[in-house]
Structures are given as structure tokens and as C-alpha cells.
Amino acid sequence: MKAITLGPEGTYSHRAARAIAEEVTFAESVTDIVEAVAEGRVERGVVPIENSIEGSVTESLDALATHDVAVVQEIVTPIRHALLAQREDFEVVASHAQALAQCRSYLEENYPHVAREAVASTARGVEQAREDPSVAGIGHPDNAGDGLRVLAENIQDRTSNATRFVVVAPEHEREEAGGKTSLVVYPNTNYPGLLLRLLEPFAERDINLTRVESRPSGERLGDYVFHVDVAAGLYEERTQEAIDAVEGIVEDGWVRRLGSYDTRHVLY
Template identity: 75%
Template sequence: MSTQALTLGPAGTYSHRAARAVADDEEITFTESVTTIIESVADGEYGRGVVPVENSIEGSVTESLDALADHDVAVVREVITPIRHALIAQGEEFSTVASHAQALAQCRSYLEEQYPEVELEAVASTARGVQRAHDDPAVAAIGHPANAEEDDSLVVLAEDIQDRSSNATRFLVVAPETERTEAGSKTSFIVYPNVDYPGLLLELLEPFADRDINLTRVESRPSGERLGDYVFHIDIAAGLYEQRTKDALAVIEEIAADGWVRRLGSYDSETVV
């Protein structure tokens, strides 16, 4: 099995910055598909994968959630990356701003106020936008200010242009399922009840409330089996090693007896700037 970490690329993305928390640059490989990252870890091709799952402004990354439901991997770490968007270009005259669609959305108010006439171009990543700005003086990019520091042809025209200063993205570090652990302050799991009746969601949540376990995220995604059928992604502020968590999950497994419950694992969280 490779010891390398696989994440979204190219180099210079926020995913790259998150991946640096778990691997050195020479050990990081890039792809442009979240599904490929999780598949490659599940298949044993890579020892670690780093995938975005949630942004504080734009919400969940649904491709990540769906891939986690489709492949058996372990979550071994959480990395929070504050998003610091800068406007980067060769000069002050440009007609297009290129970046990832989420970055454009996260800077919507700034762009509408300061550059209402420019064309917005969605590209595969913030780093792709920076490359566009490097290649074309008529294009500006939105990305981390460090991207300009690493390119002599680019300058930072404005920093911290995101609409909300609290903007941050949550990444999960995935590993082969054999590395799943019960140790950690947070736990992620997925529930597919394969049933539908009034009060089902309440029944899924009550076992945690009854045991004073805080739910940090609950999200439903279509199962793909039939219309109105859902898979539930649940994060809690407790470890699998805790008896209260074991007791709550025992109740959940009874409710989902016709479906399945996948424990992604327990882990700790860190923030990287």
C-alpha cells in the first residue's frame, strides 16, 4: 500500500493545505475527483485521503458524503481550514475572475460591489484559477494569498474578501477500514434504515439526546434505491469507546435492522491556518 496521501489538486488548493497536516509535500498526490480519493483509499492504493465534507457558508460537499456511503473506509482525523480568500492577478485591469464555484459564491458580495461588470468563470479548483491568472493578464483569481507569494508574476489586490470572516472548510482524513479506531472526541457514522414511517428521524435522534450526546451534524442524502428513501450522515461529539455511544448505537442498529449502520470511526480535530 502506498504511504502517500491523495487529495484534490492541483497544488495550491485549500485541500493541499489540509493535506499538509497529514503528509509532506513529496508524499501528496493530486486528483480532481473526491470519489476517486475515497475509492483509491478503499482499494488500498493510498494510505490516506483528504476530502472536504463541509463549508461553513456553502454547506456540505455532497460528492464526499455519497462516496463515504458507497465505500468502506475509516475516518481517522478531522482538519479544519479557515478560508482566507484573496483577489490575485497580474495587475489591476482584468475582465474575468476565475476560481472554484464555491470560492466565487463565498465572495459574492465583494465581487458584486467592487467588480459588478466582470465575468465570473468557475474552474475545477482555486489553484486552476490562479493558473489562469498566471497565463492571462485579463484574468484575476480568488485563492489563498500564499498563491501569489509563490508566483512572481502575480500580486494580491485585496485580502480577506470572503463574505464572512468565519468561513472555514472541514476536511476528513480517510484511511483503509482496518485502521478504524474507537478513540477520539468525535465520531462519524452513516445509517441506512431501509424503512420509512412517521417519526423515524425522531427515533434515530432520541437515543443520543437521552444520553446527553451532542449531535454536531445530521444530514440526509438520497439512497439511490427509490424516491423518498434516504441515508443519514450523523456526527456526534463523543467517542466510540464511550459506553453511552455504544448504547445509543445499539438502539440505532435495532431501528435500522432492515438496513445497515456504518461506523466510520472516532477521531480528533485540529485547525490549520
């Protein structure tokens, strides 16, 4: 199986993708990954969806709401950040914005006067550090070598740092079996108590909500799309009943069933 994920080689996304695919290619953005799957140019995409420190990856949420794809698996992996550089004195720390945020306390305490530069991925920052002695990167310690040294390990603000990735497939491969289901709900309206009405059908059927998040729809100011994860499969009658009730509430909008799936924990 072939998969596409955030590149270049050595990103945490790459490590997650290797758990489900023998051949991995790379893209510069999550949107490019989801588009490639939606258009049938690749079998699977692996995108980060949520980090335990910094929360959701908004580009991933927006891409899933925009393109007709399915979510067929969840991969959870611990994140071990290391500071990588050619030498101990450097002027810039370059990494993905999420990695910089996850290591904020360490950087502020140890390198308060060093500039921070957000780049497309952790691996891209490591590449810059390998090419330029004035730059340090943040990434997995295995990315050291070829002139790069590990100056410090486990520099993330919390030792429990972990990232949740989802495996994206073409829409026709959507599955109903699994312990978890992801939905995207667009009400196309707004009034007091709307969110409560949308969530009540799940509570009434004893379905646990594991995540609820809103994102701007892009249609107009104050108009939102809701991303909902529930701890139940689409194969369950209670889940179908709850979704049917939600569809009745948002009759001027829509509900997208991204699919049901199970979670795989991958350690590195």
C-alpha cells in the same frame, strides 16, 4: 506517509494534507480520492467536508456513504481568500464553486459585470489566471507571484470563514478512540417520526449531535441517507448502546461506523 487530495498544488486541501503527510499527490475529484484510499492505492486521503459559510461538501458526503473507508482525523483551518490576477481589468473570475460562493458579496459589490467560472479547485483557477490575463483567480494570497498580483485580500463574506477537512484511511484502520464519531445511516424506509426515532437514542444518553444531514440515496425518489456526527467516541458504552438502538430501528437498512477521531486546528 503519503496522502492524496484535491489538486493541483496550492489548494486549501493541499495545505491541510501537508499537516499529516510528507508526500502529497493530487486528484481532480473527491470521489477519486476516496476511491484511491478504499482500493489501497494510497495511505490517506484528505477531503473537505464542511465550510462555515457554504455548509457541507455534498460530493464528500456521497463518497463516504458509497465506499468502505474510515475517518481517522479532522482538520479545521481558516480560509483566507484573495483575488489574484495579472492586471486590474479582467473578464472572468475562475475558482472552485465553494470559493465563488464564499466571496459572493465581494464579487457582486466590486465586480458585478465580471463572469464567474466554476473550476475543479481554487488552484486550478489560479493557474488559469497565471496563463490568461483576462482571468482572475480566488485563492490563498501565497499563490501570488510568477506574474500574479494580489488585488485584494480577505474577500470572503465573513471573516470567520473556515473549512473542515477529514482524513480518510482504509476501513481496517478505523479507530474507536477520539472525541468525535461519524456515522452514515441508511434506513431503507420512510414513515412519520422516523428521524425522531433515529435521534432519540443519542438524546437519551446525553450525546450531543454536532451535525445531522440527509443526502439522496440514489435508490429512489424521497429515499435518504443520513450523515450523523456525535461528540462522543465509539469506545464509550453509551455510544455503542445508541448505535445498537439505531441499528434495531433500521433493520432493513444499515449503519456505517466511519470511526472516532480528534480535531486538529491548522493555521496558515
